[in-house]
Amino acid sequence: MKDRKDLFGVVLDLAQVIQASAIYPEHHQRVQQLLSRLHDRIGRVSSNVGTIHIGIVGNRFVVDEFPFLEMNPALEKLLKDIHEKGIEKISIKEGLTSGELKRFVYFLAKGKDGAREARFEAIDYGIIQAIKGKDETEGRESTLSRSHILHGATEVLKDLLKSLARGGSGASVSSAQEIVASIMQGIRQDAHLFHQLMQMQSHDDYTVTHSLNVSAIVVAQATALGLPENRLQEIGLAAMLHDIGKEQVPSEILQKPGKINPQEFAKMAEHPLAGAKALRKMDCGSDLPVIVAFEHHIKYDRTGYPKESAKRKLHPVSYMTQIADVYDALRTYRPYRDSLDIKTTLSIMEKGRGTEFEPKLYDNFLRTVLADQAGAGA
Ligand SMILES: [Fe+2]
Numbered sequence: 001m002k003d004r005k006d007l008f009g010v011v012l013d014l015a016q017v018i019q020a021s022a023i024y025p026e027h028h029q030r031v032q033q034l035l036s037r038l039h040d041r042i043g044r045v046s047s048n049v050g051t052i053h054i055g056i057v058g059n060r061f062v063v064d065e066f067p068f069l070e071m072n073p074a075l076e077k078l079l080k081d082i083h084e085k086g087i088e089k090i091s092i093k094e095g096l097t098s099g100e101l102k103r104f105v106y107f108l109a110k111g112k113d114g115a116r117e118a119r120f121e122a123i124d125y126g127i128i129q130a131i132k133g134k135d136e137t138e139g140r141e142s143t144l145s146r147s148h149i150l151h152g153a154t155e156v157l158k159d160l161l162k163s164l165a166r167g168g169s170g171a172s173v174s175s176a177q178e179i180v181a182s183i184m185q186g187i188r189q190d191a192h193l194f195h196q197l198m199q200m201q202s203h204d205d206y207t208v209t210h211s212l213n214v215s216a217i218v219v220a221q222a223t224a225l226g227l228p229e230n231r232l233q234e235i236g237l238a239a240m241l242h243d244i245g246k247e248q249v250p251s252e253i254l255q256k257p258g259k260i261n262p263q264e265f266a267k268m269a270e271h272p273l274a275g276a277k278a279l280r281k282m283d284c285g286s287d288l289p290v291i292v293a294f295e296h297h298i299k300y301d302r303t304g305y306p307k308e309s310a311k312r313k314l315h316p317v318s319y320m321t322q323i324a325d326v327y328d329a330l331r332t333y334r335p336y337r338d339s340l341d342i343k344t345t346l347s348i349m350e351k352g353r354g355t356e357f358e359p360k361l362y363d364n365f366l367r368t369v370l371a372d373q374a375g376a377g378a
Pocket residue numbers: 242243271296297
């Protein structure tokens with residue numbers, strides 16, 4: 001009997017490995033794991049049903065004769081990759097080697113080049129239309145693959161935060177560094193990506209989306225300050241991990257609609273210290289993530305939390321993160337209020353210049369946001 005779940009699993013696994021291949025280098029453990037999971041599944045399914053036929057009908061996959069109704073960002077990306085190559089049907093025969101599967105995955109993932117030449121022993125694919133000219137599709141695809149980086153990064157960061165909360169190893173930190181690197185590369189290549197990040201909102205995975213947004217906004221501020229390339233990576237990582245301690249705050253408090261009570265606030269206010277402690281146990285390449293996690297709720301006038309008696313100097317990246325943190329929190333929809341538009345957000349924040357926010361860094365932030373707005377409107 002045909003196991004529908006296993007058949008659909010082939011498409012789901014294929015979509016996931018393609019997503020991972022856009023974020024990680026080819027030899028990365030995650031790509032290897034996903035590839036071998038896909039290969040195992042194909043082996044199991046094809047020994048049962050023989051050739052696996054994956055078709056595209058409209059905007060849906062059909063696996064053997066079964067329409068597959070589920071869609072998610074990874075599947076949409078796969079569908080677009082396949083569409084752009086003019087492929088309408090893929091047949092995977094028994095005996096597919098893992099090397100050939102890998103070649104096929106990269107053939108699908110890596111754009112149009114080589115689409116005419118690619119030949120596979122155990123995989124046939126039917127092309128229904130001529131491959132479009134390079135220039136014609138280039139702009140569209142680059143935008144797609146970059147927004148795909150965002151979806152991929154969100155998935156990876158979600159896993160990462162979970163694993164760090166369970167006391168995960170330093171190996172996870174290198175995944176975070178890779179996410180920062182792909183975001184930075186994306187921002188450099190395409191100003192629109194930064195704009196998209198600024199617009200990105202999530203109702204369910206607040207901390208994940210928030211972490212990506214804050215990281216991008218802090219990297220943009222640091223870039224505007226003219227900080228060198230090798231520091232941007234470190235700064236982006238520190239900003240991305242600033243709220244890692246929130247994994248230890250009960251989700252009833254994090255997701256509570258309306259105001260939290262003093263006991264709940266006290267619990268919430270533990271997240272900077274909890275985050276700093278968690279990060280201290282890992283090898284982040286520098287102390288910056290520990291410092292930023294600890295300091296990002298201490299305001300310029302030393303209100304905020306954790307409370308400190310001595311007036312020591314705070315790290316500038318903590319101030320930059322604090323500004324981005326407030327900006328993103330105001331811009332994002334919360335269960336108890338709508339998201340605020342940029343103009344309203346900035347008029348609220350303006351009042352904190354020199355008290356809540358370090359004034360020079362606030363001005364730099366303002367220039368960054370306004371430049372983004374001007375660029376997006378152009
Ligand atoms: Fe925080």
